[in-house]
Amino acid sequence: MRDRKWSRRDLLVAGTASAAGMMFAAPSKAAAPPPTAVTSAMVEAAKKEGKLSFYSALELNTAERLARTFEAKYPGITVRVERSGAERIFQRIAQEQGSGINAVDVANSTDPAHYLEWKKNGWLAPYLPDDVAKHFPADQVDPDGMYATSCAWLEAIGYNTNLVKREDAPKSYADLLDPKWQGKIVKAHPGYSGAILTTTFVLARDLGWPYLEKLARQKVMQVQSAADPPKKILLGERAVMADGNDYNLVLLKDQGKPVEVVYPTEGSPLIIVPSGVFRGAPNPNAARLFQSFFFSAETQQMLVDVFAHRSFHAHVKEKGEHVPLANLKLLKADPAAVQAQSEEIKARYSKIFGV
The missing domain is CATH 3.40.190.10 (Periplasmic binding protein-like II)
Structure with a gap:
């Protein structure tokens, strides 16, 4: 099983077993969760867990910078970065979830179609950071609050x-x-x-x-x-x-x-890069705290200033050397169509x- 490469077709089978039939369920009609602010209680609960696993398709130096900045902000919580290409991350999570292994706390991927699969499987947890609710456009946020666009390029x-x-x-x-x-x-x-x-x-x-x-x-x-x-x-x-x-x-x-x-x-x-918290996260409080940190104005501005990524946070300023998105012709993909093909x-x- 460890060396097996999982395709989306394999995931359909695994998802049916592990998600108790949720794989083909219709999208949730429940309201999105209420916005959540970072509180001292959340921080203390996260510190009791003391760690989290971040699966990321961002470049290693970017993912590591996020991890080390979070650790400096919240001493006592260690972030383990698992970095790979998006398709490799997809295969790994499919294998883990299909085998009943809960190892990932937070994942971000450069393939938004992955989140359609993970959401349909019931593998994502609803969580809406305050900054996402207040400062991100609706088209960059899952309507059920399962994920949002952490950055783009x-x-x-x-x-x-x-x-x-x-x-x-x-x-x-x-x-x-x-x-x-x-x-x-x-x-x-x-x-x-x-x-x-x-x-x-x-x-x-x-x-x-x-x-x-x-x-x-x-x-x-x-x-x-x-x-x-x-x-x-x-x-x-x-x-x-x-x-x-x-x-x-x-x-x-x-x-x-x-x-x-x-x-x-x-x-x-x-290219939009979503991030989401997993329902079976072994460190759920630390996972939610990291997700809130990821979408904060401070972190989003760092992604723009240091790594020249794009942010949809309304309070984040564009990097001066970038041609503004408004001045470019953008080719946008429908994640569902990418998923199907x-x-x-x-x-x-x-x-x-x-x-």
């Missing part, structure tokens, strides 16, 4: 400015098909990264699978995480990235590195790119 094109002149750089996805880029492109894989799964979904939807078939003929270097393409162009291993997190390039450019971000003329895939997308992509 865009998938973008990018290039190494030492290898590519600004006037020659690709400005669109269509430009990546120019023969001059053959053997010079890097991109990430939807089988590992939830962000790239969403990106692949919107590109296949808006540009068509024939576009991806043509891109594959460009002798593309294939990597795993959405954080990997920016690193490859920084090192000069490839001149251009076809996808990758925009925040990596913004941070590198801030450091004077020779990279540039391009928001394609066709639009940029918007996930296995097909990954299989078709692997066949086209030969990986």
Whole structure:
């Protein structure tokens, strides 16, 4: 069982057993839970538990910074970070929950479709931090209070400015098909990264699978995480990235590195990163305290200032080097559609790119 890879189809079976038939239940019509403020009683209860497990698809340095900042704010509570790609986290939680193992307290994923599965299974606990209720737009909050968007970013094109002149750089996805880029492109894989799964979904939807078939003929270097393409162009291993997190390039450019971000003329895939508390959390009070901390204005501003992520918190200021979301054409995905097509997308992509 430990080495088994779980697909969404496997999860349906496991969910039926572990959630006592809740897998195919209709979405809850119950009202969302009342907003919860952090109180001294909550903090004391969390300190008695003394620990929590945070499963995260954020980059390791980001997840660790969140953990260490929380520990400094609430001494006596230790955060164990379990970091991996979103699809790996999904498989791990499916295996644990399907085997009756309650190990995860809080999870965040770059694939919002995961929360549809976890909610349908009855694996998430309703919890609505005060900040979420007061300062986040309704479309970034589950109506039943099971999860909310902890941060966001865009998938973008990018290039190494030492290898590519600004006037020659690709400005669109269509430009990546120019023969001059053959053997010079890097991109990430939807089988590992939830962000790239969403990106692949919107590109296949808006540009068509024939576009991806043509891109594959460009002798593309294939990597795993959405954080990997920016690193490859920084090192000069490839001149251009076809996808990758925009925040990596913004941070590198801030450091004077020779990279540039391009928001394609066709639009940029918007990646939202939800977070939720698990119903079977072994440390429920610490889990709720961490969720409230995650969505606080202070933490949200840190994610923007230090890691160049985007926040939907009304009191958080955008990073100055970022092109405002309002000025960009955004390609948004329907998580339910991604959920329904996930296995097909990954299989078709692997066949086209030969990986």
